Amino acid sequence: xxxxxxxxxxxxxxxxxxxxxxxxxxxxxxxxxxxxxxxxxxxxxxxxxxxxxxxxxxxxxxxxxxxxxxxxxxxxxxxxxxxxxxxxxxxxxxxxxxxxxxxxxxxxxx
Amino acid sequence: xxxxxxxxxxxxxxxxxxxxxxxxxxxxxxxxxxxxxxxxxxxxxxxxxxxxxxxxxxxxxxxxxxxxxxxxxxxxxxxxxxxxxxxxxxxxxxxxxxxxxxxxxxxxxxxxxx
Numbered sequence: 001x002x003x004x005x006x007x008x009x010x011x012x013x014x015x016x017x018x019x020x021x022x023x024x025x026x027x028x029x030x031x032x033x034x035x036x037x038x039x040x041x042x043x044x045x046x047x048x049x050x051x052x053x054x055x056x057x058x059x060x061x062x063x064x065x066x067x068x069x070x071x072x073x074x075x076x077x078x079x080x081x082x083x084x085x086x087x088x089x090x091x092x093x094x095x096x097x098x099x100x101x102x103x104x105x106x107x108x109x110x
Numbered sequence: 111x112x113x114x115x116x117x118x119x120x121x122x123x124x125x126x127x128x129x130x131x132x133x134x135x136x137x138x139x140x141x142x143x144x145x146x147x148x149x150x151x152x153x154x155x156x157x158x159x160x161x162x163x164x165x166x167x168x169x170x171x172x173x174x175x176x177x178x179x180x181x182x183x184x185x186x187x188x189x190x191x192x193x194x195x196x197x198x199x200x201x202x203x204x205x206x207x208x209x210x211x212x213x214x215x216x217x218x219x220x221x222x223x224x
Contacts, residue, residue, distance in 0.1 A: 031209045043112065043215035044153070051210075087153065088122050089213070096166030098213075100141070100153035 004088060004101040011107050018075045021089030022101045025069050031091040033064060033071045038085045038103070040045075047073065047086075075106075083108045114203050114216035122222045128189040132217045133201030135182055139214075141165070141207030142184040145217075146177055148197040152208065159184055160207040188221070196223045 005023045012018045027033070031083040032051050036044035048055060050071070061074040075082060088101040113136035116147060123129055135142050142157040146169075155168035159178035170176075173191075178184040198218045203210035 011223045028209075034212060036215075041198075041218070041220070043114075043202075043217050045112070046212055046214060049212055091209070096158070098155040098158075098166070099157070100145075102152050 004090060004099055006086075006088065007103040008102070009105040009107070011109060012078055013109050014079055015077050018078050018082075018106060019072050020075075020086050020104045020106070021070055021072045023070045024088065024090045024099070024101070026092050027068055029092045033062070033068070034089040035060070035062065035071075035073045036087045036089060037082075038087065044087060045081045078106075078108045080108050080110060082106060112214040112216060114201060114214055116199075116201050116216040116219050118203055118219060119217070120220050120222075122224065123191060124224055125191055127191050127223075129191065129221065130185065131186040131199055131201075131221075133184045133186070133189070133203075133216060135184070135201075135203030136214055139203035139205050140182065141204045141211065142178055142182070143202040143204070144184070144186050145200045145202065145215075146197050147200060148194075151197075153200075156186070161204060163195060163212075165207055191223045193223050196221055 034049040035047045038044045048060045048062045055062045063072040085103040087103045115134045141160045143158045146154045156170040158166040176186045200218045202213035202215045
């Protein structure tokens with residue numbers, strides 16, 4: 001089974017850029033990497049998805065190196081409302097199992 | 111609002127009982143996924159359906175079963191419930207269930223087994 005790792009927690013201040021990295025050593029060859037945000041007692045909310053290199057949307061950027069064994073979510077200029085848990089989601093290369101990372105609890109301080 | 115709906119929002123039951131969780135996917139989505147989220151195990155993939163057929167299976171216990179109906183809604187059946195089954199259960203949906211699909215999650219059903 002694929003193993004994904006993420007930092008357990010991170011602190012940041014308002015207005016700073018935050019980078020969260022997920023390691024996924026057994027990602028399926030042709031599958032995408034997806035990042036989600038989750039608030040307490042709510043379902044995960046889609047942030048961004050990519051396959052390789054760099055993807056940017058209105059809320060975040062996603063950087064994926066050539067070997068695709070990791071990915072980095074970049075949140076520009078975070079605000080207090082970005083305090084949440086962030087998860088990466090991949091599919092492992094051994095089968096069809098979708099694997100969430102353990103989540104990174106981001107705390108944004110004023 | 112993702113467009114995925116789940117009922118009920120909360121469910122409290124006793125050990126040994128059986129419950130059914132329901133999920134309606136986003137309009138037009140053919141694929142449904144079920145996940146379990148507990149404090150000690152995190153978010154765990156259970157099973158995926160595409161247009162009524164099982165497509166992928168994860169860490170789903172034999173006491174659990176699921177199906178997707180012709181109208182594309184899905185139900186997750188949990189039987190012989192144990193205390194450890196207490197968790198949040200999420201349903202997600204995507205258009206085709208393919209590798210490039212994005213999964214959109216519902217608000218979840220919180221199951222408490224007493």
